[in-house]
Amino acid sequence: MFTRQRPESQTRPQEARARFRGGLVATTSGWSHGYVQANLVSVPARHAIALRRFAVRNPQACPLLDVVGPGRYRTELAFGADLRRDLPVYRVWQKGELVAERTDVADLWGTDLVTFLTGCTFTFEPFLERAGIPLRHLEQGVNVPMYRTTLKCLGATRFRGPVVVSMRPVPAAMADHAAAITGDMPYAHGAPVHIGRPAAIGIRDLAKPDFGDPVWLHDGDVPVFWACGVTLQEAVVKAKLPFAITHAPGHMLITDRRAKINDTGEIRLLR
Template sequence: MFTRQRPEAQTSPREARARFRDGLVAHTSGWSHGYVQANLVSVPRRYAISLRRFAVRNPRACPLLDVVGAGRFTTDLAEGADLRRDLPAYQVWSRGQMVAERTDVADLWDRDLVTFLLGCSFTFEPLLERAGIPLRHQEQGVNVPMYRTDRKCLGARRFRGPVVVSMRPVPTDLVARAAQITMELPFAHGAPVHVGSPAMIGVRDLAKPDFGDPVRLHDGDVPVFWACGVTLQEAVVKAKLPFAITHAPGHMLITDRRARATDTGEFRTVR
């Protein structure tokens, strides 16, 4: 049985952001079908050049959609959006430790923060669903599972770390179709980075994700792994910056940009 479309699928990005600003907490898989979703990482300005270099060196995991200048909290990707309030949940970090999880970080924002917005695999999920590929995490009402792998990113000064992946169980006969669909959206991580045995990428136990929730595989399913934007968050955490703000994994910014497989050129890093 395939996923039934939830009412949130037809919610406009503007309305979704308004609901999150009003305090609704929900992971955004299945929201606002047809629109690009984005990860958020905000760091002090003195670290921004190195972090941008890290993202550019690891484009599969960290596809840059926008880099928002110091102190700003708006983006051309989402008209009227407030990056401090319009995501469902944020995490606040100090010296590599999460010190708070909040629904609003406006009081923590200052003129020194540079914000990175990265593509998210939630963007391509409606395309998979439309092709008859089930989304098990939505069927089971949980967040998508995410795992640290043993694959290392190319470092940039103090920023280093593993590639983080999201996993979706896919029926064996639909894996090639899933790969074909997602490879057309490099701004949403593109094609899978691995199919099959989790141990081959250093994932020991699918039932114990590092982020998100475990998902049950059905008979005939194979685990399929896509690069994940939490990779950038992991690099920031490992760098033990004095201060950083990130989205809570699975709780994304929903932008006004349409997800078009042939329109990859519209997403360019703001210099």
């Protein structure tokens, strides 16, 4: 049974990153309470302006936290972090096809790769816990389920695709409270995009997520859907770029930035 006192929740970000750099593979939900987690997408520089435009046009699904310039692998969000090594699992893509999952991509990190770091719903989970809202995926020891939807993003040149959502079952009486809490954290995707009927956003079967693992609802729960950072990954995959690196869904960069309520975040310029 999940408890709030598990050791990972108290792990400092630098220690967490060091453990992942050392080869530990784990989903990062429940890690380093109080700190912002981030999705990662790295693409060749010639595609960076269009991808940044896509993210800016779809801020709820792709809340930009940092854009790291060509060939660089450091971010001001995490002191000393190595973006090539400090996430638990990376995915390597060629022409839209997944060709590898790795714990280290340093040898693949070209001098022209531009890296986008976007917000993640894992950031707001401790705030839900503090409000007494259960996290069923942590109770059940699995990755959060994620689904492609029929909600469409605003496109930017070759980048387009559906909004991907993560789902957390919430007791019906607490759903509005969960929405209010997360609505004050736009840098972590903000308020839910939908509550209730999965079919209304094109999800046919909650037991068959496109990413992550199934999570079982308790009696009285309703499914609550938040926009998910895998949306940016899906746009890159659909664009069939010759090469790209992303995080594996559920395996995030844990930053040194403190999570806050009523924080609009910021977009950093290419550098």
